[in-house]
Amino acid sequence: MTAAPRALGPWSRRVVRALAEVVLPDGDGAPNVPLDEIVAFADSFVPYLPRLLRLLFPVGLMMLELGAFVLAPSLVPFSAMSLARRRRYVDGWVHARWRLRRDLIKAVKGLCLLGYYSDARVRARLGYAVEEHVADVSAERLRRHAANI
Amino acid sequence: MSARSGCAVMLQTFDQIAAAGRDVSIDADVVVVGSGAGGGAIAAELAEGGRSVVVVEEGGHYTSKDFRADAPAMIKKLYRNAGSAPILGRPNIIFSEGRCVGGSTVINGAMSWRTPEKILKRWQWEHGLRELSPEALDPFFTQVEERVSVGPQDPESIGEDARLMQRGADKLGYAWVPAMRSQKHCCGANNCAFGCPTDAKQSVLVTYVPRLLAAGGQLYSGCKVERVLTDGQRAVGIVGRFRHPESGARGPKLTVRAKVVVLACGAVQTPALLLRNGLTNSSDQVGRNFLCHPNSKVVGVYEQPIHAWKGTIQGNQIREFIDEGIMITTSMVPPALLAMSFPYFGARSWEVMRDYDKMLAAGCLVEDTGTGRVSLDLFGEAKMRYDINDRDFANLIRGVALTSEILFASGARRVLLPFDFLPELGSADEIQRLYAHPIPKDEVECLTVHAMGTCRMGVDKRSSVVDPHGESWDVPGLFVADASVFPGPIGVNPQITIMALATRTGRWLLDNERRYFAE
Numbered sequence: 001m002t003a004a005p006r007a008l009g010p011w012s013r014r015v016v017r018a019l020a021e022v023v024l025p026d027g028d029g030a031p032n033v034p035l036d037e038i039v040a041f042a043d044s045f046v047p048y049l050p051r052l053l054r055l056l057f058p059v060g061l062m063m064l065e066l067g068a069f070v071l072a073p074s075l076v077p078f079s080a081m082s083l084a085r086r087r088r089y090v091d092g093w094v095h096a097r098w099r100l101r102r103d104l105i106k107a108v109k110g111l112c113l114l115g116y117y118s119d120a121r122v123r124a125r126l127g128y129a130v131e132e133h134v135a136d137v138s139a140e141r142l143r144r145h146a147a148n149i
Numbered sequence: 150m151s152a153r154s155g156c157a158v159m160l161q162t163f164d165q166i167a168a169a170g171r172d173v174s175i176d177a178d179v180v181v182v183g184s185g186a187g188g189g190a191i192a193a194e195l196a197e198g199g200r201s202v203v204v205v206e207e208g209g210h211y212t213s214k215d216f217r218a219d220a221p222a223m224i225k226k227l228y229r230n231a232g233s234a235p236i237l238g239r240p241n242i243i244f245s246e247g248r249c250v251g252g253s254t255v256i257n258g259a260m261s262w263r264t265p266e267k268i269l270k271r272w273q274w275e276h277g278l279r280e281l282s283p284e285a286l287d288p289f290f291t292q293v294e295e296r297v298s299v300g301p302q303d304p305e306s307i308g309e310d311a312r313l314m315q316r317g318a319d320k321l322g323y324a325w326v327p328a329m330r331s332q333k334h335c336c337g338a339n340n341c342a343f344g345c346p347t348d349a350k351q352s353v354l355v356t357y358v359p360r361l362l363a364a365g366g367q368l369y370s371g372c373k374v375e376r377v378l379t380d381g382q383r384a385v386g387i388v389g390r391f392r393h394p395e396s397g398a399r400g401p402k403l404t405v406r407a408k409v410v411v412l413a414c415g416a417v418q419t420p421a422l423l424l425r426n427g428l429t430n431s432s433d434q435v436g437r438n439f440l441c442h443p444n445s446k447v448v449g450v451y452e453q454p455i456h457a458w459k460g461t462i463q464g465n466q467i468r469e470f471i472d473e474g475i476m477i478t479t480s481m482v483p484p485a486l487l488a489m490s491f492p493y494f495g496a497r498s499w500e501v502m503r504d505y506d507k508m509l510a511a512g513c514l515v516e517d518t519g520t521g522r523v524s525l526d527l528f529g530e531a532k533m534r535y536d537i538n539d540r541d542f543a544n545l546i547r548g549v550a551l552t553s554e555i556l557f558a559s560g561a562r563r564v565l566l567p568f569d570f571l572p573e574l575g576s577a578d579e580i581q582r583l584y585a586h587p588i589p590k591d592e593v594e595c596l597t598v599h600a601m602g603t604c605r606m607g608v609d610k611r612s613s614v615v616d617p618h619g620e621s622w623d624v625p626g627l628f629v630a631d632a633s634v635f636p637g638p639i640g641v642n643p644q645i646t647i648m649a650l651a652t653r654t655g656r657w658l659l660d661n662e663r664r665y666f667a668e
Contacts, residue, residue, distance in 0.1 A: 025499030048231035110489040117485035127506040130218040134338045138347045141336035
């Protein structure tokens, strides 16, 4: 099979990484998933977006990055802000009056969380042992119904 | 030859065609675009009726050996745009549909209901479709139900989530029905949304596709149809381009010359293909009347682990409010998809999600009275627009309130809502808060997997796209056989209605051989 193409440039990856650090669960037993893995996950997902969204994705990240100068306001872009300031800044986007800002942060946040909660370590911590469940019930189905399926 | 089974059937994938490196040109009686509920059913019907049939599917060919519980990986393989296509409007609605051999039947819950009689009556009286009576459609429903093995679940496959919903509904005196699904001894793996790993789900992939191939039909996967050919009057075939289903890499060209062209790409892609080709739109109705059964998720959190992710995807449906246009059921999803739908992030996300094993996700679906539109974007791709109207929005809020009520009645300690401004309820008494203030439409999380109505069937060519048999009013020999033809919403899962109407169109073609297939 041909590998899916990568979509994000180094600049976009830096912004996603900075956002992922804010969005990903931490503390209180939350498993640690390396940020680079989340960035790679997001990068692998973007090529599948509808073409218009795919093209607008880096534009949205640029708004998030450079918007910090005006909206934070900050002397440095989003990805260079301290974690505490990034948290406050992202919170501002989540509750922004302008719907486009809320939609954008929701999409990127969702992508990061999709990557995080799909991680095997996180699934195990949540007790979501789905592979074992599928194997168990599949075997049971064969045992019970082999003659009828 | 099938690369997977090795048996002498004609199922060709992108990789096989690309390896040969040559354009493909074939003649057939019928070319069917799309291999989902509609395309699969009509293709098998026609092939078994003795017609030469070629099916062209844009997505890839995957089987139960490929299906795993790895949600992101499977979403990329099996869903169009990895399930991320937005329906723009207030609120934005996430739309997911299958893009693989078998179409959305590979990734849906296989819920199998006949079109409700009240809907057929509405189609008869409001749209003049007198032939769509329950009696006239009964043979088609019966055939489809037999082909895809519709029946109740084996008791051991029912999960705790369905039992709790049933308990809640019983406490409140709400009517519910056991799920009817197309399945053979489903074991409750609950991997329906990512392909059934046991082949218990009787999707088109394991029912109609094998029938089609056994009857001599051909199926090409990984090929996107770009043009519908006409001779100036009639439809005479299609031209497509093989593209790798995942990378999008270009392959050779496919030309199929056929006496009949059937479009069955679903209610979003079928109108988009017609609009790109400037076909059959004298009524200006192509892409209009877009219906989507908006629905929202409500999550109950219980004191003890309930393992709601074990057991069949839906064990029952609450039908108490079906006449009001509200249907409620369970719809547990993996943690990653659930976490995405919550407004939380950071530490708060984990605080909520660590109770995943105590959660029960339920959904309420609204039979829409408003409509939206499918049109083309700057790149010629389908663009969906849908603003939920006030009536349907009020119904959706009521659906969320009723679902919350049922969850609390079943023992939930708290309920997580699909609203940014009011994300949680602590008791049934708090449900009234949903009605205390006007809820902004764009603060509601909505999603859908049901798209309908964009090439609607009718008896008046000025207000419909296809005639009562699914044939285009403008282009003879061009048929539509998917949920596009629905004249209105149906309020229940549409798979069986799509299959029955497609089978009926197939039978019409076979019964009128001289008209459509004469040399």
